[in-house]
Amino acid sequence: MIKKLRKKFIAIAMISVIVVLTLIMGTVNIANYISINERSERTLEILEENNGEFPFDEFHRKEKRVEDKSLSAETPFETRYFTVTMLKDGTVSTINTGRIFAVSSNTAKEYAETLFNSNKTKGFIEHYKYILINNDSGYMYIFVDCERELSTFRSFLFASIGISFVGILLVFILVVIFSRIAVRPVAESYEKQKRFITDASHEIKTPLAIIDANTEVIEMINGENEWSESIRNQIKRLNALTEKMVFLSRMDEESYVMVMEEFSFSEAVSDTVEPFVTLANSKNKTLTTDIEENLTIKANEQSIRQLVSILLDNAVKYTNEGGNIEVRLFAKGKTKTLTVYNTVEEIQKGKLDFLFERFYRLDSSRNSETGGSGIGLSVAKAIAQSNNGRLTAYSTDGKSICFTFTV
Numbered sequence: 360m361i362k363k364l365r366k367k368f369i370a371i372a373m374i375s376v377i378v379v380l381t382l383i384m385g386t387v388n389i390a391n392y393i394s395i396n397e398r399s400e401r402t403l404e405i406l407e408e409n410n411g412e413f414p415f416d417e418f419h420r421k422e423k424r425v426e427d428k429s430l431s432a433e434t435p436f437e438t439r440y441f442t443v444t445m446l447k448d449g450t451v452s453t454i455n456t457g458r459i460f461a462v463s464s465n466t467a468k469e470y471a472e473t474l475f476n477s478n479k480t481k482g483f484i485e486h487y488k489y490i491l492i493n494n495d496s497g498y499m500y501i502f503v504d505c506e507r508e509l510s511t512f513r514s515f516l517f518a519s520i521g522i523s524f525v526g527i528l529l530v531f532i533l534v535v536i537f538s539r540i541a542v543r544p545v546a547e548s549y550e551k552q553k554r555f556i557t558d559a560s561h562e563i564k565t566p567l568a569i570i571d572a573n574t575e576v577i578e579m580i581n582g583e584n585e586w587s588e589s590i591r592n593q594i595k596r597l598n599a600l601t602e603k604m605v606f607l608s609r610m611d612e613e614s615y616v617m618v619m620e621e622f623s624f625s626e627a628v629s630d631t632v633e634p635f636v637t638l639a640n641s642k643n644k645t646l647t648t649d650i651e652e653n654l655t656i657k658a659n660e661q662s663i664r665q666l667v668s669i670l671l672d673n674a675v676k677y678t679n680e681g682g683n684i685e686v687r688l689f690a691k692g693k694t695k696t697l698t699v700y701n702t703v704e705e706i707q708k709g710k711l712d713f714l715f716e717r718f719y720r721l722d723s724s725r726n727s728e729t730g731g732s733g734i735g736l737s738v739a740k741a742i743a744q745s746n747n748g749r750l751t752a753y754s755t756d757g758k759s760i761c762f763t764f765t766v
Contacts, residue, residue, distance in 0.1 A: 443471035
């Protein structure tokens with residue numbers, strides 16, 4: 360249990376770190392890309408407004424630079440761009456590559472013809488952002504080179520990913536180291552609790568054995584009566600409770616290993632159900648079964664039989680007078696599913712996982728009418744987990760409950 364708790368602690372801590380880092384780095388990189396995109400679009404707008412040329416004089420005016428903070432007086436000299444003018448039929452008429460060295464006239468012509476055939480008006484072609492301008496004589500494609508900005512963006516992106524990965528790795532190492540310290544108080548408390556349960560159970564068994572022996576002597580002298588019978592019932596109840604508590608304590612131990620073997624799940628369920636049919640009938644309750652034959656699983660047979668018995672015992676105890684109990688066993692692919700359904704007087708709708716909490720009972724008065732201790736379903740849950748299975752409880756209508764065991 361402590362190992363599982365530590366693993367959950369590490370998982371939660373790492374998921375939190377990964378989510379936070381992803382949000383931070385994602386936001387920074389997205390903002391960076393948006394800034395690059397906006398700057399290139401503003402540059403294209405200026406070129407569009409001036410027919411593919413920079414108004415150099417305007418950029419030397421201070422009020423112009425203050426008005427447009429994304430650009431500076433050096434922008435016309437830093438920006439690498441070229442233009443291609445085309446007639447209405449797509450024939451290239453003019454190519455201006457005087458403001459860029461990396462692009463030849465032929466390459467510029469190929470770009471323009473490709474975009475003309477695709478009917479695209481703006482976007483990226485390789486690392487060049489472009490826009491299409493319509494005029495009376497034809498079209499003009501303006502291309503702005505964004506290679507430097509995109510290269511910087513990619514470098515920052517990969518650097519942030521690398522730094523994040525290293526950071527996550529370092530945090531993981533630290534969390535693994537410090538998680539042992541963090542769960543140590545819980546581990547110590549849990550060990551004390553286990554020792555207390557084990558010691559208390561052994562201490563309780565001795566006086567119970569003496570009470571049982573004394574009751575037997577009294578019955579031999581005075582005969583059986585309702586009081587001696589009540590004492591024996593309470594002794595049985597306490598013995599069962601202590602055994603379950605010790606069983607739960609053992610199941611929680613990390614060193615506890617169940618012997619797994621292949622056996623007939625169908626036969627195990629059928630054998631366990633049989634005595635409960637008569638018990639249910641004696642209490643004016645109906646128990647029906649639908650068990651698929653020849654289903655086998657690899658698990659601990661004794662504990663699986665105990666799980667089925669606990670679920671059936673719970674169903675018989677809490678089914679309303681004249682109610683129904685249905686037991687189904689079926690396979691869906693490789694998964695085997697056991698369901699124990701029963702009607703009840705009233706229960707909340709939805710998931711009912713709280714029923715598996717130790718010492719929780721449906722009857723809040725905790726009287727002895729049902730004879731339960733509120734620990735049986737906790738044992739069933741522990742058995743399911745130890746056999747690599749899953750046990751859940753659900754109510755669809757508030758008038759019935761269905762326990763589902765899948766393995």
